[in-house]
Every structure is written in C-alpha cells, then in structure tokens.
Amino acid sequence: MSDQQQPLTGSIQTDKSWFNLSKDELYRTVETSSQKGLTQEESVKRLQIFGPNEIETQQGMTRLQILMHQFKDPLIYILIAAAFVTLILQDYTDSAVITIVVLLNAVIGYFQESKAQSAIHALSKLAAPKAHVIRDGREMEIPGKDLVPGDVVLLTSGGRVAADMRIIHSNGLEVNESALTGESMITRKHSDVIDVENAVPGDQKNMAFAGTIVAQGRARAVVVRTGKSTELGKIAESVKDIGITKTPLQIKVDKLGHMIGYVIVGFAILIAMIGIWHQMSPTDIFITVVAMAVSAIPEGLPVVLTVTLAIGVRRMANRQAIIRSLPAVETLGSTTVIGSDKTGTLTKNQMTVRKIWSDQKFYSTSEAGYKLEGGVYDGDIKWETDEQSGLYQTLLAGTLSNEANVASLKLGEPQGDPTEIALHVSAFKGGIELSSIRDQITELDLFPFEPERQFMATLNQKGAKRQINMKGSPEAILSRCTHQLVDGEILDLDHESVRDAAAKMAGEGLRVLAMAYKDTNIDRFDGLSELETGLIFTGLQGMEDPIRPEALESIRISQKAGIRVIMITGDHIQTAIAIGRQLGLDPEEHGALEGKMLDQMSDEELDFKLRDINIFARVTPQHKFRIVERLKSFGHIVAVTGDGVNDAPALRAAHLGVAMGKSGTDVAREASDMVLSDDNFSTITAAIEEGRIVFSNIRKVTFFLLSTAVGEVIVILTAVIMNWPLPFVAVQILWINLVTNGLQDVALAFEPGEPGILKRKPRPVKEGILSGRLIERLGGVGIVLAVGTLGIFWWAMENTGGDVDMARTVAMTQMVIFQFFHVINCRSLDRSIFKVNFFSNKFLFVSMAAAMLAHLAVLHIGFLQSVFRTVPLNVEQWIMIVSIGSLVIIGGEIDKIVNRWRKSFIG
Template structure:
C-alpha cells in the first residue's frame, strides 16, 4: 500500500474501498501495525524552513544603512592613508558583527525551542480505543476524530460527518466555508475545492463533528504539495523593531546631512580635505547606534523566554510589548478562573428537593442520595432516565485503562459520564442498547446537544443543554408519578437556586419523534423537530475557583487592569464565582446575552454604556463576545481576551492580545491567538502581563542607554567645533568607546530582572510612544551632562597646557567611565542606583568590569595603544576622571528624586 496512490482517487472511492486499500477498519489500526507503518511512511509533518546558518546570520549583520556608513568611514580612512584607523574600524565592525551573530543565533535557537511547546495533537482510534496523540505519529489507515475548532492533521476520507463545515482557505484561497458530507460520491475530475467527502491537512473545522480514515500524511498530503511555497516565509517583525529601524535610518540620514553641513562650513574656513574627512568619520561613528536593532530583538526574545517559563507561549513578538499596555482582561470562566474539574454535585427533578451526589473527579466512585421518601423503584427510574438523557447526546469518552480512569473530551460531558456510572448506567451499554441514528453536536451558539436513538423500536430524541434553550422545547415534565404539564416558573426557580450557589446547571429533556424507522436510510435531526418534549431534570456541577485566582485578580486591580468574566453560564453561577474571586459583587454588575441583544437594537451608545459597568457577561453567544471586545476598544481600553473555541476566533483576532488556552483550546483558537497559556490558568495571564511590562521596560532601558550616550558624543563634538578646538576624539577612539561601553552592556540590560513594582503601576497608555516625556527628559539631561562635562574637561586640559593627544587620552577615559556608569543609571527610571543590588544582573556588572579592564589593557598593549592614541595614566588622573564621571550618577539621582516628588504632589 502506498499513500501517494490514494491522493488523486480517495474522493472517488467508497468508504469500504478506501478502508480496504489502507488495510484498516472503522475501529482503527492496532498499535503494532501503526508503529510498523510509522517506519515506512515517516513522521506526519512537513519539512520546516531551514533555520538560517551561522554564515548567513553573520553576513546579515552588515546589511544595514548604519553599517554602510561605518564601512564608508573605513574606506575614507584608507583613502587618506590612515591605514591603522581603517584597520581598526574594520576590526570593530567584525567584533560588532560577532556580537550580533551570537545574540541573533541564540534568539533563533530560543524561538525554535518554543515551537516544540505547541506541537499539534489528534484524536485517533486504535484498536477501538480513543487516544490523544502527537499528530506527527499518524499513519495512513488511522481513524481520526475531528470536531469544531480542530485543525485537520492529515488528509482524510470521511467515514461519517455531522453538520461538518471546514475552512480550507489555506489550500483553496476561498474564504467561504466548505460543507462536508461523508456520503457523497464524486468523480475523478472533481476539483480540490469541491471534494466535500474529504478533509485536508491544515484546514480548520468550523462546526460539527467527523470521523475519517487517513489517506495521506506529510509531504503526500495536498498541503505537502505546496509545502515549498509556505516554507521560508520571513517572520513578521515586531512593530517596535520596525519603528526603531526606521528611527535609526532617520539618524543615518540626519547624520549624513549634518556631516555635509559641517564639512561645508569647514571648507569656507579653509580646512584641509583630511581634517574634513576625519570630522565626517568621527561624527558618523558618534551618532549611529548600530547595535540598537539587535539589542531590541534580544530584549523581546528574552521576554518571550521568561514568559514561556511562566506558562505563556508567545506566538508573535508583538504580544510582548502589547501586554505592557493591557488595561482590560475579558476572561472566560471554566478552566481559567476555575480548576476545570467539573463534578456533578446535585440533581433535581420536578416536584422534588435537591439530591446530593458524592465523589470526586473522573473516578466513578460515589452515591446519589435522595432527600425524599420515594420508593427505591421510583427513585431509580428518575435517576436512570436522567443519566440516559445526559449520556446519549454526549461526545466524551471515559474508559478504564490499567486500573486508571481516563477521559477524552469536554469537561462537562466527562462529568456527566461519571455521573451516569454512579447512577448505574453504563454509557457503552446504553449506546449499544439505543443505537444512534442522528445527532446535533454541541456548539456554543446552540447551547444544547441532541441525539436521535432507537429505543424499543421507536425513534426517541435526547437533549441536554441550558435551561433557557430546553424549556421552550418541552410541554410536559417527568415526575415521580408520571408525566404532567410543565411548570416553567417552578423549574426556573429551581435552576436559579442552584446557580446562586455557584453551580453550573444543565437541563435534560427527551421525547418520542413521529418518524418512521428505516434502518437502511439516513435520518436527519433538526432543531425544528425538538418540540413537545418531556422535561427530565436538572444537573448541577461544581467547578471551584482556582486558589490563586483571587490573588491574581487583586494583582490586576493593583496594576490598574479591569477584569471581567465572559461566559455562557447562568448569570447566578457566574456571579457566585465572580464574588469568590473578587472582581464583582452586585447583581447590577451582571449583563446577560439577552440584555446585550436588546442594547444592540437601541444603538451603539447604549451598548457601550451597558458594557462599561459590567464585570460579568453571562449567557453570552460568541458573536456577542466580539461585540463586547469592540465596545471596550471604543471606550479606549487595550483588551486582552481569552478563548478556547473555534467561535472565539473573531474576538481573539479583534482583541489587541488574543489569549488561547493550551490545554482545552481548539486549534482554531490557538492559530488565531497571539499567546497561548499552557495551563489555562488566569494567574498565568497575569504573570504574562508582568513579564510583558518588564520586557517593554527593558526595551526602554536599552534605547535610553544607546541614544543618550550617542547624543552625548555628538554634543561633545559640536561644542568643540563651535569653540574652534581640535576634534576631542579620533574616529578610532570613538569606535573603541562604543565597543567597550555598548558592546555587551546594552544586551545585558535586556536581562534586567523585575524591579518588583511592575504590577503596582498603571498600564502604559496604548497610544504612548517609546519616546515619551520621561524618556526624552532623561535622555536630554544625561546627554547634556556627559557632553558638556566632557567638553569642559577637554577645554580645561588644553588651557592647562596639555597636548591634544594627552587631553584626548583623558577625555576618552572619562567617556568610558561615563558610559559604563550610565549603564547602571539605565536600570530603572524611578529607583535609586544605590538601592538596586548589582548582583541581580550579573551580566551587566561583569560587562562593565570587563569593559574597564579592557580599556586598561589597551593602554598597556603595544601596537593597540598606538592605533588608539592611548597613553599611560597615573592614579591621580584616574581618580580625577572617576570623580568627574560620578557627577553623571548624581545628576540622574537628582532627576529621579525630583520626578518622584513631583508625581506624589500631583492630585
């Protein structure tokens, strides 16, 4: 059997013919057969784009207008026969490229490691049992189960389908969904987009359920045919990186214009060509922060790594900086704010009190305790009827393997299967006794699931879902003494009482349908047929809040972030959880889907007013979740929204930060989101926000260090030129200065740990640029302080009779000290440098020490000291330059004190 032989004909074959060709059955392959085929067909994956080689990354370090200017400086040095200067410029360029190579290669390796945390999975039948497996081990002949929100893991010939629609735009380019039908027979000429009895790898299931046999894997799939066109796509750069690259390009242009202007001035003053070119080279080297793009990429990559350690997988670099601006979190409830360990705790029948159910988790150990004096036969009949109704329209799988109970599927369905076992109803036996003829699978828009089963020779429908949807379907209710006319008010009150205690409440109903049984024909089940049913009872499940959720919400409040719950649950259930977690307390903070629908009709302003005061959105439909996000954005919020279903995709896409659940999230949700939470825990989202704020703060620190030091060098040169003094530093000295002060210190700032107050500050305004008022004030103050003090020192040395070479020697030492001390000033915008433990960022401490030692070494290294124009310095001169350099620390400390006092005095 060869998988490739099936690619062009699978859609033309009957289901049985396909099963015969792949030597499989509806129960799937045996594990031993699957493992043998794995060796034949290899892993079910497309070849990934080859990571850039070390050589290509190294070459890429020179593809920048900034580097082009420095290369031009080297060429000019060669032209004027300043060979030692030219050699040093080229050596420094190589060293800078080496540093960039190391950092980019490390970031690339980290990105590859993060990909492994988001590997695809598939539900497969092997030997009649359902397994959740890595999609890479699928082989032709495997039977795969798909449902709404899933990503199709391989090419499949459908065996059966229920209301199945698929987004195949990745293959066909068509945005319209494709509706699938396993029963279709197609001709060989049927185009790919019309092969509606097939599912293709890479497509996304929008609605419904399906089961199919794998006909092709890996490169043999239709997606594999176009693999070469999807490989090698360049990853999108974060907006911050793009803005900074544009900024540095502008600096390059401005530097060029300034150089031309100053050279022109020098010409009018009769300066020589050599001096003019030296001036241009020196200015170019001073102004250009050539390491900025690489440093920012590293800063964001470090943020991604740190988030991953906290359970937050960043799929797009943009999310790192976006999280720092988050002002509103619209969170779902189940599994995010709660532990997602649903257990049936109470059941209630019409005209009865609540009955207790004991037991925990997936272990079907426990009992049902009736609170009335019903005889055992009547009680058993009520319970078995409820258990059967909750079991048949159920898509989960609960089984015992090696003495342990395992479950696959939705947590609600699993809890209901556990309850059925406790009630003495075996789901497997129930389905064998009452074979399924048709079904309506659960979708969040419907809020119910239904199945049509053959019971004692008649077709009977079983429905479970929200009470609001089921009550209109019923005209009778099942009581201990038989069926009676339904009492909607009493039943609604029963559900309200359960929900008010924090339970998640589901209703059950069933009834005979007047349909002739035909075993040889397919039967359709529609919503319109669900009328005249008998209400069976209520099931109340508990899913307690996560222990850490309350603290996480409190941290959000301290950080100025509003938290709201968006759920499909009953309003009272949602409010009870919100009270426990701590972000809502009053009934008027709850808004229902019905109220939202009415507000839409009243106009956008009314809808916004309704959303503004809400902290709990209950009984919300997926489309309304999108409307809520859009309303919050209109009100100026920067929204992070969580989701796990296919229908959450529009809201995830619309939000500034889409957060998908890693454990229970569908593939559609993960594909649409910006970040994935591996443990589905709300506290992980808050931890991600903290790390996002830290990453953005570290980006600002890197920018502050590089721009302020570069500006200081320009100020020093401008003042010397205006004073008619010789150049205070040579071009090679400036290159050396930038190498020993920014070669690794800027990267080290990207590893700066938390200051501890990230979640005690308000969010950064979404429209605030990197160069805000505080950043500009600090940069100008620091640049002016360094530049003017260095110029004053240079001027004094020359007036005191020092030679130009000797003055340059001391000014270079002063600037090395200035800029290395400034790395410590850059660690915080508010905290004093004297209160921050230098050992918390050992890389920064060691880089500064190494830079100072490197400069000392250069002074006493024959040859190098001649190229750099360095001379020996006595200890008095060292001490004098250190005292002068410390003035920069005092200036920055004074600014921080002034700013803090000014902030505290503001109302």
C-alpha cells in the same frame, strides 16, 4: 439523479443557505442521490472543477528571506553606512568592528526567526481526515481531500467531519463544535429544515462543519462545501488576508531608529557648515562628521534589544508562556485590552454538575472538572449515601442512562459527551462506585437520545428487579412523570416546585437535566409505550462549564493593572452573562451583546457599545475580528486569547495573539504570537508582568546607550565650534560605545522587575521608548557627561603641554568611568540606587569588572595602544577622572527625588 450525471459548475460553493433547503431541494441543487451517492466518474469530474478538499496554508519565508529580513532596520542601515564610510577612509579597525556588530545582530535574529518558522510549518499540517462515502451505491473509505460537493457521507462517533455537510438523516448525532463556534455544549443535530434567516453556524443544527468532531451517534449527510469554501476554509482565508500586525515595540523601535537617523543627518550638516566656517579641509570635515555619526549611533542597541527580548522569552517559558515572535515579548506589557475566548480559556471545557435539586432541597458539589474527587453537600455538611433517597436515585439514573465510557474516565482520559461524563462524576461524588455499580446492574436495552424527544432511557436489571432509568430536559421528563421520590417516600408530583427549581438553576447559567425511574417487568423496549407515563421523578442536576479558579484571580489582577478584560464567545447569551458575571466582567450589569446584533450595527454604534459592554455572545469569527479592529481603532493595544479555529482571525489581527497549547487547535496556534503551554489564563498575568519588565529594561538600556551618545555628540559639536582638536577619534568612540557598553548594557537586560510594576496603569499608547520625562533626563545626563569630559580634556591639554594623545586618553577614560557610575544609576529609573539590592544583578558587576580589565588592557598593552591610540595614565589623572565620574550619580539621585515628588514613573 440520473445515472449519467452532468458536471456541476463552481457556483455550488457560493454562500447558499443550505440549512434552509428541504431534502428534495438539496438533492436537486447538488444533483445527487441519498442512497446511491455520486458515480465514480462524476466524482472525478467534480474534483477537477472544485479542486481538492484542502485548505491552502501560508507560505513562510525562505531561509534567505529570513536572513535578509535581519537587515531591515533603520539603525542597521546607519551602521552599514558608517562601515562603508570608514572602509573608504581606510580606517579598517573601525569598519571591522561595525561590521561585526551588524553580523552579530543578524545571526541572533536569524536563528530566532528560523525557529519560529519551523514551528509554524510543524503546526500547519491540516490534512483532511478520511471519509466514509457512498459512491455507485457502495460504501467506501476515501481520503478527505477527494470529497466533492454532492458526495453522500456517513458520519460515525469519534470521527472528524471532513467538509461542510447538510444532514439528511440523524440517529442521535451530537457534534463537538467548540473549536469552530466556541460553544462549550455538545451540539445536537437533526435533519429538519431551519427557517431562520442568516443563522450563525452555531444555530445551523442541520449542518456539520469541517474540522468538528462527532461526539456521539450516526448520520448521513451531503457535502455542500469543500476546501476554501467551508467555514474552516473561510477562516483560513481571512487569516491569510489579514497579514502580520506589527507589535507596538516594533513600531516604537522603528520610530526611534528614524529619529536617530534624522538627528545624525542634521548634526552632520551642522558640523559641515561649522567646519567650512572655520576653513577646515574637506578631509578633516569628513573625518569629523564620521566621528560624530559613530558617536551618535548606539551600535549596541540592536543587539541588546534582541538579548533583552530573548531573556524575556526564557523567563516567560519558565512561566509556561511560549513566545513565537521576539517582539511579542513586550506587547503584553503595553496591553490595554485582553479579549478572551470563554471555552477552554476562562473555563475548563469540562462540564461539571454544580447543583442538584432533590428531596425538595438544593445540594451542591465540590471540585470541578472530570477528576473523581469531592463530594455532595447539604449546606456545609457532606451528604452520606442513602440509597432510599431521591438524591441517590437521581445520581443513579444519571450514571445508568448514560453512554460515556466509565473505564476511560477512571483512567483519567474521559471519552464521550461532556454532559454524560459530568453525570458519571457527580454520581461518584455521591458515593456511587461506578465500576461496581456497572458490575451489579446489567443494561438490558437502551433508548437513545433523539433531539425531537429530548430524553434518553435505559432498561436495567439488578438481581430480579428491573428498572427504567431516564434523563432528559425537565419538560420532557416531567410530562412523563406522575409521582416523585422524596426522602424514600413516593408522593404526588409537585409540578410547580420542580419548575421553580429548574428555573432558578437555569437563571444561574446552568444546563438543567431531570432524572426519573420506573419499575417494570419488560424484557426490552418496544416503542415508547413504557416510556410515556407512570415514571417517578427523582431530581434535577444543573451543570456548567466551570470557570478556572486562577482565571478569576488573574482577571482581578489585570483590572487592577488598568487592563480591560472582555469575553468573546460563541456560547448562548444567558450562559455568557452568567459566566461573565462570575468572573467580574459585568459589575454594573450592562449585559451582553449578541453576534446578530453586531450585524445590525454601524461602526459608530458598535464603538458606543464597546465603551461599557465586556461580554459578547453567539459571535462568529468575523464578529470577533470586527471587535478587535474597532478596539484597535480607539488606539488600544489588544491581546486576544483563544483555542479554536474560530479564534484565528482575531488572533492574527490583534497586536498579540495568545493560543492555548494543550486544548488549542493547530490553526489557533499558527495564528498566534504566544502559546500558553499550560492552558492557564493566569499565565497571561505572569506574561503581562514579564512584558512590563522587558520594556522597562529596554527603556533602561536605551537610556543608558543614548545618554552616552548625547554626551559624545555634545563633546564633538562643542570641540568643532571652539575649533579644538577632537577629544576622541572614531575608533575610541567605538571602544566607548561598543566594548564597554556592550557588556554593561546587556547586563541591564537581566535586571529584575521594579516593585509594584504590575500595579501600574498601562503606558500611554502613543508613548515611545523614550517618554517626555526620560528625554529631559537624557538631555541632563548628556550635558553632565559632556561638561565633565570637555573639562578634563581641557585640563589634560593644559597640564601636558598640548599632548593630544594623552588628553584624548584621559577624555576617553573619563567617558568610560562615567558609564560605570551611570549604569549603576540606570538599574532603576525611579528608585534611589541606594535602595536597590546591590547583588540582585550579579552579571552587571561581572561585566563592569570585565570592562575595567579590558580598558586597562587598552591603556597598557602595546598593540592595543597602537590600535586605539592611547597612553598610560598616572595616579593624579585617575583620581580626577573618578571624582568627576561620580557627579552623574549625584545628578541622577536629585532628578529621581524630583520625579518621586511629582509622583511620575519613568521605568
């Protein structure tokens, strides 16, 4: 490139296949030089054209917007209208009580959403790292945000890649791309042209992508994409475009609110027409309509929904599931499909040697992960260290031809390539004490791993003896071996048996490495001459990213609960199938579907495949997103788990996004609704159970509140039709609905789960909070409450000579006592109340006692009598009220018997 560079246009950041270009084509396209880089002047010009190398984060809601959001609810609209009407009628008590309900709901919701918003801002700080670049022929460090296309960057071990780059020179470069591609293996990079068309990021071995981490080696690369144009940036943009997916509970509550609104309007019109027919005055009609509206509105429902969900949040937090959005608490309970990432979610993301083939036999290891525990086993017998065996030499070569840090591993904070860490751990299990071996054996020289050679070697000295230790791919090692070590004897190499053993291990989804050694007298490596032949093969080590034991059990429990689990990973198809079958995700061996196949399928073809296939491999973020969208189009409630940047679009698009708390990236957590603080897949099973309990309790609370409302509406409608005085005035209805219910309905939110709730199939997707069977019971209970209340109102009028205040006090008290019996009935919608542990919800009985004391105060304290227009009751009236109130228990038990006979669950 000339010294006077011409500024480029923004077209450089289009989706060019940079991996297909030769180095010369690359230099010409971006107008740069591998030795001198850009001039400082040119970099400034390009920064103005392309903008900072930053990813725009979503703007959250302001505090005022969060506050206003609390009032966007159909039930709240109705309550505000009722408060306004009562204020016009100068019924200040009613208006004040309704206003307090609305404000209490807003305060609770505001603080919950503000907390979630703060978490989002804390997680969204995705500042680009520092970058070492060459400008004007000099190496310098600059902020990552100042990188521009054409910059020549030096990558070193441990650094984070700050932009998308085409590698032009690699010296053993290995990159951890699991956060971006989902692939558990460290990716080995090179600078050669890739001729494959439409290669997914995981197959672009000559590219380094923003957000990934250099695990080992060094490289020189040219920046080709920055900011929004990087693979990371594209994911962030797609997440932003997806928006927020409403949870099933939000949709159901909205539908319930609209339904209640329509019912209120319908009954208001009906009562007005009846009032006109009875020639009632406009004022009386208006007062009656307001009384009916107040009775029909479950004032406590918005508050108790929030409380029920908040209790669920607390319970889930105790089980390591952190909820970032209240309605998400219930979503797992209605989930029908869980789409899970593999690496770090179903697996440990810690490579582990599982099988060793040496001395012409297979050995196994115990324990998984990086902990220095367990042993090497020959069948069921633990292997005793034998320094003359091929197995010992295999383990020794694996830990000596190795660059992973031994000290950090022993401290419990392993550093280095996961494959090499796994070899250190297997050596320790075989009785090789890592620190002492490193003290006894000196490393004289090292031949680093090169992708084109597929091996690494070290020259070691112990005493006067010098030895070359080598590890690499079976093909690379075997081509350099002439003999093999078997039980202390050096024999001619049996190529066929070694290849058969390697093929068997690879068929089980293991990554296979071969080990060899050679005695020598050299002082250092001088080229490849000493490494090309004459080596002695010692054995094979097969490793995998092990599945989490708890994940296997959790998947089994989920499947029994009728929840389908699918695995969506960026890993290779053979690895994905092996892991998937271990997890029980492919019992009928339908196999897996690769991302490149998805690109060739129409939605209809993909829908057909989605019926049977539960394993998806080598997928991009766009593939994951498409799978989630197709599952949603079937009517499934979809939860997606993941920890990487590549999971973010699917996490946001799903009904419930579940991110890993420890290993998860900031982008994944920001896109999620729930974070697993222990990174444990089994926590999802616990969350499913808690979610079902939450929905069951919401259903109980809703049934309890609405059955009272139905009873009150029937009472008022019947009184209007019969041209009777209203059995309650509006303030008495508010007392029934808010104060007495307001304690008991909250208590129902603390109910423990129904036995066997996790074994039930997921609820029908289209089933609302009120199922058809529950609506039937709701009508039946409403009629019982209405008939009992109207009957005792008529009886009180007859026995008091038409004393309306006395009759209304009796009717109001009757409805309160009905609720005392009915709330006990609502503790289980399926089991007999006599089989429910009486003291399993102590808060319920405390609330009932408090409500009874409050009601007695309303009947006997002077100023409360004036507010609620009540009078004291005598013993005969109390006996009649309690006797009638017990009828709701009898009716509920009969209905439950019928339900059990039908084998139909409501709760």
